[in-house]
Amino acid sequence: MTTATTTRELSFGQGYRPTWVDRFGVWLSAVQIRRQVPSFEGLRVGDFGCGYHAAFARTVQPRCRSLVLVDVALSEEVKALPRVTAIEAGLPRAIESIGDGALDVVLCTSVLEHLWEPLECLTAIHRVLDRGGIALINVPSWRGKKFLELSAFRLGLSPAREMDDHKTYYDVKDLWPLLIRAGFQPSGIKCFPHKFGLNTFAACRRPK
Numbered sequence: 001m002t003t004a005t006t007t008r009e010l011s012f013g014q015g016y017r018p019t020w021v022d023r024f025g026v027w028l029s030a031v032q033i034r035r036q037v038p039s040f041e042g043l044r045v046g047d048f049g050c051g052y053h054a055a056f057a058r059t060v061q062p063r064c065r066s067l068v069l070v071d072v073a074l075s076e077e078v079k080a081l082p083r084v085t086a087i088e089a090g091l092p093r094a095i096e097s098i099g100d101g102a103l104d105v106v107l108c109t110s111v112l113e114h115l116w117e118p119l120e121c122l123t124a125i126h127r128v129l130d131r132g133g134i135a136l137i138n139v140p141s142w143r144g145k146k147f148l149e150l151s152a153f154r155l156g157l158s159p160a161r162e163m164d165d166h167k168t169y170y171d172v173k174d175l176w177p178l179l180i181r182a183g184f185q186p187s188g189i190k191c192f193p194h195k196f197g198l199n200t201f202a203a204c205r206r207p208k
Helices: 022-036 054-063 094-099 118-128 140-154 160-164 173-182
Strands: 044-048 065-073 084-088 103-109 129-140 189-194 201-205
Touching: 022 054, 022 065, 022 103, 022 129, 022 173, 022 201, 044 054, 044 118, 054 065, 054 103, 084 094, 094 118, 103 118, 118 129, 118 173, 129 173, 173 189, 173 201
Parallel strands: 044 065, 044 103, 065 084, 103 129
Antiparallel strands: 129 201, 189 201
């Protein structure tokens, strides 16, 4: 099988300062992540598509046992953080070097919509999760498409290049079957609208 990777050359936040709309979206995702994982103390964490500055990952890095950061480009400051493994490559190819069951938590926030083969990425995420581990996935919904394109193309409140890189959008009925095909079991999946219905969020736990 030929593995398709992202064609992106720049990471989120590379070469520009995210707008207040972007920062608000990141904050809302962080709130939901912390609801699902109240403490990152001693956990092996992977943030796939973390962004150039790894904004959220840096808030939990001091408490993690280890932190794998993946994006097409990462800042030198991020790469110098202690207990951090930095992988600068496209998804899902970037995950190939991570061992089976190597992580307790995987974050994949606003990433799948940029990939031609999202199922390959989700399958790789399932592989690297340890027993009892959890994957947290956030994607824009079809309702969110209208708001994102208005913000980017009409109002200039979001980077247009990010929206131009979107391949698709996901409601619950779109994301849930992909999670099953990737190997997650229905009993371990919570999938629901998020961010006022503009996003879809999934918390997927592997059985112990």
